[in-house]
Amino acid sequence: MKLTQIRNATLTLEYAGKRFLIDPMLAEKEAWPGFVGNARPHLRNPMVDLPVTVAELLTVDAVILTHTHTDHWDEAAQQLIPKEMMIYTQNEQDAALVKAQGFVNVRVLEDKNRFIDGLTIYKTDGQHGSNDLYADPVLGNLLGDACGLVFVHPDEKTLYIAGDTVWVKPYVRSLQRFQPEIVVLNTGNAVNDLYGPIIMGKEDTLRTLQILPAATIVTSHMEAINHCLLTRAELREFTLEKGIEDRVLIPADGESLFL
């Protein structure tokens, strides 16, 4: 497979002969205000430029949205992606939203999705914030649901893109069930003022390797959005301290990995 870190959680993936664009956020640098209710609300998003042209991102077979928060599916993406593009969403609610935005080929992922030529994509569950956050009706609904994706094909390594989740039991169960060789973790450590981290951070790389010692981790969702506090440099330092630097790949924006 060829996995390219574009910016924030936006990835392109060539897998089993197919090409996917995942969680496109396509705005120009500083196009929209920073998220509030967390650190650095004065910084505008995205904090950095796209490393490639939008045109290069649109030569794909389908777009997959793990959820529809602005930093995964922004107004620019809604405008720039052709309305005929096949868009896969995690649930009916997101599909209804995307259809209302004018897209005509929208499908809801099932738990297991078999494609022709042996590709299977599984949808996994996560939790986009702490347990206490999901006891707050307003923030619980705002953070809502976000899925993960597991790509399986006989000629490819198994790839688990965990999505926007903190460390919860469903994440552990996905590691145990699918035994992925490659795990993409959104390790930007986005932090809500009231309820703490809403995605993963540096410690979760180590924890993942304690459960799957042979896995390779690829980090994403870093240094592009105002509430993401963990830098690649800090993460790199952590992996060196823990002796896991060979198992944790930290691609720059625009960098491709052949896995």
Add this chain to the structure above:
Amino acid sequence: MKLTQIRNATLTLEYAGKRFLIDPMLAEKEAWPGFVGNARPHLRNPMVDLPVTVAELLTVDAVILTHTHTDHWDEAAQQLIPKEMMIYTQNEQDAALVKAQGFVNVRVLEDKNRFIDGLTIYKTDGQHGSNDLYADPVLGNLLGDACGLVFVHPDEKTLYIAGDTVWVKPYVRSLQRFQPEIVVLNTGNAVNDLYGPIIMGKEDTLRTLQILPAATIVTSHMEAINHCLLTRAELREFTLEKGIEDRVLIPADGESLFL
């Protein structure tokens, strides 16, 4: 329905003309040592007697096990329950265990289980401990999985027995999806020394009513096992403080509720 609190999480339920025994722990008082790794390891379990004879508990159509921890399915239950009893388990692993114990009618619950005469039982997910606990491979496996149960019938109120879980997003999603009128919560506040609560506590009654203000909560899994720290008296005091005493029923062992 008629719901009877037996002891710890053991319940009998008459619902839509059927009678279920849930999570039977049938040992005599102090028959086995206290759980270790948490408060009061010197106290033996169960801490109290059964309030009825075992014979009265066996006049049921089926037994349902939310999981197979000793305080929900003990050696006494395995010995005293006839081997022909229909036993429903949450997953294949628990079914294999129960079959190995000699039971010959064992079925694994699906996510949705439709019975004749309009009864449907849904299986729900939970998390039997904190997120950090599930990052510890040993304790994560020890606490493992435990399901919840939702009973639905046109002539009955919808009943959600949440099972051994802390407050996590899947619990909130079950409340939102099924809109249960009755919610059974295991509020004994069992606490692991390293990773904190492994079931619910008093605050979770209030949080539940903030999401479903019209629901009635029935509390269980209290004052029978050494690691359960919340007493009925403390819970009662909390509900009075918060003005939710009419919405939180705290049955004594042996007490039946007609709901």
